[in-house]
Amino acid sequence: MFEISDDDFERLLAEEFDALPDEMVHGLENVAVSFEDQPIGQRPRLFGQYRGHPLTTRGVYGFGELPDRITLYKNNLVEHSTDVVSLRARVHVTLVHEIGHYFGLDDAKLRELGWA
Secondary structure, three states: OOOOOOOHHHHHHHHHHOOHHHHHHHOOOOOEEEEEEOOOOOOOOOEEEEOOOHHHOOOOOOOOOOOOOEEEEEHHHHHHOOOOHHHHHHHHHHHHHHHHOOOOOOOHHHHHOOOO
């Protein structure tokens, strides 16, 4: 395992998000993207997590709503990467996967599409 500072990880995450195709991020509204370390004892171990109401299940959504959240778990991503190139690839796939959940795709569909 290699190490990366929080600042460098945040920069890498921003670069990967900015590099996503416009058609993938165009519909994202009121979504916060961040990272943190997943607590060691928490199971299952995840690379990322979407918390919110997918577009496919939303009713009325508007003023005053808290943002949906996409959280990437830095410690797990780094632990399963050998260098910054493999970390960047994992961050990319994880972002796409969690954005897919925002748009209402389940794990089976994301796996079928190659994003799980």
